[in-house]
Amino acid sequence: MVIAGGADRPRAFGFERGPHRLQIYLPIADLPVNIFLVLGMGLAVGFISGMFGIGGGFLMTPLLIFIGISPAVAVASVASHIAASSFTGAISYWRKRALDVALAMMLLSAGIVGTAVGVWLFTKLRELDQLDLMIGLSYVTLLTAVGGMMIYESVRAELRTRKGMPATLRRPGSHTWLHGLPFKLRFKRSKIYVSAIPVWAIGFTIGFIGAIMGIGGGFLLVPMLIYFLRVPTATVIGTSMVLTLVTMASATVMHAATNHLVDAILALILMVGGVIGAQFGVRTGQKMRGERLRLLLGLLVFAVGLRFAYELVVSPDDPFSLRHVGAE
Amino acid sequence: MRRIALTFLIVLAACGQAAAERLVVSLSNHRVAVTSSFTGEDLVLFGTVEPDNARTPLRPPYDLLVTVVGPRETMRTRRKERMLGIWINTETREFVRAPSYLSILANRPVTEIANQEVLRRLQIGLDNYLMPQRIGPDVADTVHDDPFRVAFVRLETEQGLYREDGTAVTFLTPTVFRAAIPLPANVPTGSYSIDVKLFAKGVQVAGANSALEVIKTGIEQYVADAARDHGLLYGFATALMALFIGWFGSVVFRRD
Numbered sequence: 001m002v003i004a005g006g007a008d009r010p011r012a013f014g015f016e017r018g019p020h021r022l023q024i025y026l027p028i029a030d031l032p033v034n035i036f037l038v039l040g041m042g043l044a045v046g047f048i049s050g051m052f053g054i055g056g057g058f059l060m061t062p063l064l065i066f067i068g069i070s071p072a073v074a075v076a077s078v079a080s081h082i083a084a085s086s087f088t089g090a091i092s093y094w095r096k097r098a099l100d101v102a103l104a105m106m107l108l109s110a111g112i113v114g115t116a117v118g119v120w121l122f123t124k125l126r127e128l129d130q131l132d133l134m135i136g137l138s139y140v141t142l143l144t145a146v147g148g149m150m151i152y153e154s155v156r157a158e159l160r161t162r163k164g165m166p167a168t169l170r171r172p173g174s175h176t177w178l179h180g181l182p183f184k185l186r187f188k189r190s191k192i193y194v195s196a197i198p199v200w201a202i203g204f205t206i207g208f209i210g211a212i213m214g215i216g217g218g219f220l221l222v223p224m225l226i227y228f229l230r231v232p233t234a235t236v237i238g239t240s241m242v243l244t245l246v247t248m249a250s251a252t253v254m255h256a257a258t259n260h261l262v263d264a265i266l267a268l269i270l271m272v273g274g275v276i277g278a279q280f281g282v283r284t285g286q287k288m289r290g291e292r293l294r295l296l297l298g299l300l301v302f303a304v305g306l307r308f309a310y311e312l313v314v315s316p317d318d319p320f321s322l323r324h325v326g327a328e
Numbered sequence: 329m330r331r332i333a334l335t336f337l338i339v340l341a342a343c344g345q346a347a348a349e350r351l352v353v354s355l356s357n358h359r360v361a362v363t364s365s366f367t368g369e370d371l372v373l374f375g376t377v378e379p380d381n382a383r384t385p386l387r388p389p390y391d392l393l394v395t396v397v398g399p400r401e402t403m404r405t406r407r408k409e410r411m412l413g414i415w416i417n418t419e420t421r422e423f424v425r426a427p428s429y430l431s432i433l434a435n436r437p438v439t440e441i442a443n444q445e446v447l448r449r450l451q452i453g454l455d456n457y458l459m460p461q462r463i464g465p466d467v468a469d470t471v472h473d474d475p476f477r478v479a480f481v482r483l484e485t486e487q488g489l490y491r492e493d494g495t496a497v498t499f500l501t502p503t504v505f506r507a508a509i510p511l512p513a514n515v516p517t518g519s520y521s522i523d524v525k526l527f528a529k530g531v532q533v534a535g536a537n538s539a540l541e542v543i544k545t546g547i548e549q550y551v552a553d554a555a556r557d558h559g560l561l562y563g564f565a566t567a568l569m570a571l572f573i574g575w576f577g578s579v580v581f582r583r584d
């Protein structure tokens with residue numbers, strides 16, 4: 001049996017004893033943290049997420065792991081944090097009518113299945129003591145690949161501007177093999193006519209990796225929708241936020257029901273910080289050029305990926321670790 | 329409540345030996361509440377050595393050993409090894425019903441108090457405490473220098489959950505003592521047993537027991553219980569909270 005708070009026991013970090021009035025005890029993570037540290041992390045990640053229009057889970061989860069919260073609790077709690085910030089985003093895009101409900105619903109039906117499979121695999125890996133490894137490996141491969149691609153793209157665009165050419169690349173070729181697939185559907189708001197198969201596959205993938213890695217997947221979903229489905233930029237972010245919202249909300253429920261690892265107090269502090277931080281991030285982001293913004297995001301994503309790679313390759317300080325299996 | 333009430337009473341140990349001494353102990357606090365501001369607590373155990381009946385004289389100097397054992401839980405120790413260039417958990421050992429908290433407090437190093445055979449028989453000290461491991465289908469105690477056992481004890485010690493301290497007990501007079509029991513911030517909740525043993529010249533002459541309870545209170549307790557007992561409902565509540573905060577954020581910061 002796996003108990004609540006039965007997480008891989010974290011190593012204390014900055015939890016020296018003494019009269020710390022700012023400490024708050026996290027009931028599921030089972031350790032006290034400095035409330036302003038966590039709130040500050042929420043603000044910082046919220047700022048970045050507002051600036052780039054992403055959920056920021058790929059930053060928040062590693063940060064929580066770094067301050068001593070077990071990877072399992074971090075992944076499960078960040079899910080609810082992302083649900084909150086993407087709901088804020090989705091509402092404002094809804095007001096601007098900048099989201100494609102039909103496409104979002106289609107992605108969602110697959111996204112929830114992907115999330116369920118992800119949560120199931122998460123539980124299995126935890127039992128086999130390989131969850132941390134899996135989280136690490138997924139971060140390395142996904143983040144270095146996506147980060148690298150973003151850096152490459154934006155550097156190329158930057159160079160083109162230098163030469164006096166238009167920075168934005170034209171959307172590549174109008175038809176690919178994806179358009180030859182059956183079960184075609186028409187999505188009116190996005191003005192696209194595509195097969196249900198790639199839509200379904202994208203939804204499933206995002207739901208699946210979201211549940212395993214504790215990320216909303218916005219930074220993956222947006223490029224996927226643009227490159228594979230040719231969703232126009234007008235609706236892509238809003239649509240992606242709806243998908244993120246529903247997959248992360250259902251990941252919260254599923255993680256809570258199966259692994260009992262969602263720390264509501266931790267999530268609450270992160271949410272409050274995140275929602276506030278995002279507002280300032282949006283304003284900063286609007287002042288920057290798109291390519292510059294993409295380069296920065298690419299560098300950030302790539303750096304986080306490298307950080308995880310470093311951890312996997314370099315000899316650990318301590319080859320031994322503990323995990324609670326269950327109370328009596 | 330009954331246990332607590334009982335332990336408030338003076339507990340007399342019947343050691344079976346020709347006891348000339350008896351121990352009277354009292355704990356500063358039998359119930360430790362883990363609240364949102366909990367950062368650890370030090371409990372104090374006071375006690376005196378008294379003659380069992382007025383005619384038998386006391387025989388100082390005495391040595392005192394206090395063993396505090398927290399709620400039992402099964403823990404898995406994992407060892408990473410490099411495979412294909414990356415570090416992977418390869419081997420694991422399960423410690424079955426190991427104490428989640430274990431303190432051995434004494435007035436001088438445990439090994440000086442009694443000989444190794446006595447210590448092992450009474451399970452005194454981190455090296456001598458029984459910690460059965462599950463190895464495949466079998467459960468067995470291993471030698472105290474088994475690498476997994478050493479790592480387990482070391483990791484728990486680093487967390488402040490295991491300790492062996494030969495200075496934590498102070499004799500204020502030859503027969504009055506106090507022992508400091510440190511409970512770290514990450515102390516597990518549940519019932520703790522306190523076993524006090526009095527030694528004279530390497531032989532146990534008296535003993536006493538006490539207990540304490542560590543409980544989560546307030547919202548922490550509520551949240552932890554809800555997460556464990558009503559996972560699905562708890563998940564829905566958390567998701568709803570996320571939606572509410574998200575909605576609230578969009579209302580407060582609405583710019584159009």
